[in-house]
Amino acid sequence: TGGSGGGYTYAATGLPAGLSISPTGLITGTVADATGSPFTVEVTVADGQGASVTTTLTLVVNPAISIDPTSIPQPAVGSPYNHQVEVEGGSGSGYTFTAEGLPPGLSIDPATGIITGTVTSGTGSPFTAYVTATDGEGASVTTPLTIVVNPPVVIDPAPLPQPAVGSAYAHQLA
Numbered sequence: 001t002g003g004s005g006g007g008y009t010y011a012a013t014g015l016p017a018g019l020s021i022s023p024t025g026l027i028t029g030t031v032a033d034a035t036g037s038p039f040t041v042e043v044t045v046a047d048g049q050g051a052s053v054t055t056t057l058t059l060v061v062n063p064a065i066s067i068d069p070t071s072i073p074q075p076a077v078g079s080p081y082n083h084q085v086e087v088e089g090g091s092g093s094g095y096t097f098t099a100e101g102l103p104p105g106l107s108i109d110p111a112t113g114i115i116t117g118t119v120t121s122g123t124g125s126p127f128t129a130y131v132t133a134t135d136g137e138g139a140s141v142t143t144p145l146t147i148v149v150n151p152p153v154v155i156d157p158a159p160l161p162q163p164a165v166g167s168a169y170a171h172q173l174a
Contacts, residue, residue, distance in 0.1 A: 004047055004049045008046065008047055009046045010024065010045055011046075016031050016033070017032045039060075042055075042057075062091035062135075063088070065087060067086065072145050076119065076149070077150070077151060079153060080117075081115065081116060081117055081118065085115065090135030091139070092135045092137040092138075096133070097112075097134075100130045102115065103125070103127045105120035129144070129147055130142050130143070131143055131145055156173065
């Protein structure tokens with residue numbers, strides 16, 4: 001505020017790589033790396049008559065959100081499944097989750113990121129599920145997760161050998 005003449009002109013130094021400032025004061029771009037955060041940014045504003053002021057601002061860049069795509073254990077058809085999606089980075093308080101393409105019978109809890117349920121069919125395995133995590137500030141990441149569904153666990157239905165009273169007995173189930 002203040003000054004005289006027809007408007008203001010802005011310039012800045014110290015912005016992180018990927019960001020720039022327009023002459024009208026709009027900072028735009030995509031930050032490529034959070035290394036060096038917080039950044040010390042020197043902003044100079046000049047009015048229409050050439051009077052200027054420089055101020056120092058601090059810009060905190062939060063680390064990018066990431067989902068660990070290698071941590072998905074393989075479910076089996078007909079067996080209960082429970083897996084917490086691993087997320088790092090971002091800002092704000094907590095994350096919310098969505099998922100598309102999960103095997104039939106599985107779903108993700110939007111508040112906790114826990115994938116639960118019982119897979120009802122392995123047809124189509126391996127499945128590519130797209131899991132999205134959104135941080136408390138609205139930044140999000142979508143990661144494809146490969147989920148291989150194993151066949152159901154079964155016990156060989158062959159009849160058990162008959163034991164005799166007083167005789168040792170052993171039979172390995174398969």
